Every structure is written in structure tokens, then in C-alpha cells.
Amino acid sequence: MTKLSLSKDKINILLLEGVHDNAIDELARGGYASVERLPRALDEAELLERIGSVHILGIRSRTHLTAKVFEAASKLITVGCFCIGTNQVDLKAARRHGVPVFNAPYSNTRSVAELVIGEIIMLMRGIFEKSQLVHGGGWMKSAKDSYEIRGKTLGIVGYGHIGTQVSILAEAMGMQVRFYDTVRKLALGNARACDSLEELLSVSDVVTLHVPDTPQTRDMIGERELAAMKKGSHLINAARGQVVQIEALAAAMKSGHVLGAAIDVFPVEPGSDKDEFQSALRGIKTAILTPHIGGSTMEAQANIGTEVAQKLIEYSDNGSTVGAVNFPQVALPVQAGCTRFLHVHENRPGMLRKVNEVFSGRDLNIAAQYLQTDPELGYVVVDVNGDVDELEVTNDLRTIEGTLKARFLFPSHR
């Protein structure tokens, strides 16, 4: 047996924010036993204290991975976001340090869609306010402002994985569905596309947002857009907090123009359970406020645990970046009897030649190679036959100017 990069029991894995048991089970099946799991997020100071010894980090949406954290993460090889969103991670900083970031792009989408359907009914029947009153000993038995959802128009902004599922479920309940997306999308069922956001806002009884957090969607719904909504309509946001200007929404609700809202995500969410949640929406009786739990179901968390753990194992075992959100996609089939090297570099001319010279200079035969680049970054996986001093080769690869990361793999698959 040749020298090992790092045996799997020495690969330190830290999982934060109560990642599901399935992740631990999957990692154990993959041979990864050195796993610590915490139920909560870590703030930057805590991360800086701990990250230096971590090889694989798993988070959800509350842990913010800043450039400073990546700077201190000298051993970090990969990050798994056990959720869809990756906006809590400085993805560019991760790339600069040669760290691919994985997520679970689909696993909790049904959970969000179901919550939205429930909220449409709750909003259109004023259930939240009525229930609060009953809890306080009141009895608001009234049909005022209460409507069936059948025949009403639902406007979906962002017709992706979640938006399309909401579309199908809403139609099954008898709603008319309109949607707006910046990309041309196939309309499902009888849904119809709108040409503009303004058109969608003006025809919808309920507007639900399912867009990602991008510079274009930041503050997408502000005073002007709220004013463009039908009087007495409702807004749902289970996408990202930055999409809605909360002060403007609070004002539109207080004036009665927007009758109800169900908001699951906020521009600032408490970093820990001890921090008090602050929002201009607090106290508004027709606002259903939930603590970012759109995707928090047992089914979703179980699926996410398995999916992201598998991606982390694939990368750690084989160097596969398929599914990484910030990296060129590379998957080289595993070959018996080879040593595998991974080289992440700035995409400069002549890089591959320099990498290959490290091998040809030692008379090493390259059995297989897979390079992918994007405008800034290159990632190449190289399988080499025969007797090879892995440490020496890796050190030489590291001296190539523009190298961001170079390592070789624990040869368990050989």
C-alpha cells in the first residue's frame, strides 16, 4: 500500500444546525467516523476558533461562512449546505481557497409548496387573527374578508422547482394560476405566464414569491410593487428575506391595502435562539410570521441529510464536483491501481502543461485526466499509474504558480 493522504478516520467533519441523522449514517457507511454534530449555528468568532481543524463542514441557512472564515480554514476541503440556499456562504471566497460547496437543490421543495398552499387558505380565511383571538378568550365568528380559494387567482413569482409545484397544487384546489419568471418556462396545467411582474401583481388575489436571492431580486417587492397589488390581496414570501422590503410591507398592511401576509424569511434572522427576533411586522394581526421553516419537515431533512452527505463523500473519495454550486463539474470514473491527484488553479494559460510536467518529469504515466474550467478557475483530476511518491508530487503541484489547492486521495477505492 502506498502512502495515504489522510485516512478517513482522520478527516474531521463538523455538522452544524441539527443536520439529520441520515447524514451521520451515510457518512458512517462511507467510512467517515470522525463526525461532530451540533444542534445550533456557530457565529463568526466561534467558527474562527474551530475551523482550523475541520476538513468537511456541514451547515444550513443560519451559519454564515465569510471570507474571513475561509481564510482561517486551512484544512477545509469541502462544504455541504444541507438546504437549497447557498447565499449564506461567500462562494467566491470558497473558490479562491479551492473549496467546492454542495447543496440539496430539490429535497425540501415539496415541503415549501405544501406550506404555501396551507397559508393561502389561512390568509384568505383570516385564520391566524381569529385563532389568536380565541386563544385570548375572544370569539370572532365572522365571514368578513373570508373567501374560498376556488376560482381566485394565485400569482407565482419564480416558476422554478417550488413555484411549479405550488402551481400544480393550487390548480388542483381550483385556483387560476398566473406566473412570472425572467426565463421562458413551460406553463404547467392551465397556468398562464405574465409578461411582467406588474401584470402579475395587478391580477392576483394572492402573490407568492419563489425566486432566488440575487442582485435582481433584492428589494424586488417594495412600496411601488405593493401598491400595484390588488386592494385586499395577500403576499407570501418563503423564498429569501431580502426579496421583500419589510417596512414597506408593514405600511401596506397597516393601511389595509395588503390584507394579509405569510412571511417565513426575513432580511435579518436571529443568529441564535437567544437573539430576539425584530421586525416591523410583529404585532400585525393578519401577518403569519414563521421562523424560516418552509423546508423544515422530517421528510425533507431526512432526504437532505442523505443527499448532501453523499455528495460530500463523492468529493472526498473521488474528487467528484458534480452538483457543486461554485465549481467546474468534474467526475472522472475511478480506475483500479491508480493514484488520484486533484489540482485546483486559477485559469491561466499553460496550467495543464505545468501540471502534466510534474508527472512527465518523473516518467509517470497519466492513465486518465479530466479538466474543466470556467473563466476564473480550473479543476483537474489526474489518475497516475505505477509507483508514485504522492507527497512529493503533491508538493510539486503546490509550487505551480496559480495553484489554489492540490491534494491526493485516500486510496480506499483501489
Ligand SMILES: NC(=O)c1ccc[n+]([C@@H]2O[C@H](COP(=O)([O-])OP(=O)(O)OC[C@H]3O[C@@H](n4cnc5c(N)ncnc54)[C@H](O)[C@@H]3O)[C@@H](O)[C@H]2O)c1
Ligand atoms: N423557506 C424555506 O425554508 C425555503 C426552502 C427551500 C427553498 N427556499 C428558497 O426558495 C426560493 C426558490 O427555490 P427553488 O428551488 O424553487 O429555486 P429555483 O432556482 O428552482 O427557481 C427559481 C426561479 O426563479 C426565477 N427567477 C430568478 N430571478 C427572477 C426574477 N428576477 N424574476 C422572476 N423570476 C426569477 C428563475 O428563473 C427560476 O425559475 C429560493 O430562494 C430558495 O432559497 C426557501
Ligand SMILES: O=C(O)CC[C@@H](O)C(=O)O
Ligand atoms: O434549512 C434551512 O436552514 C434552510 C431552508 C431553506 O431556506 C433552503 O435554503 O433550503
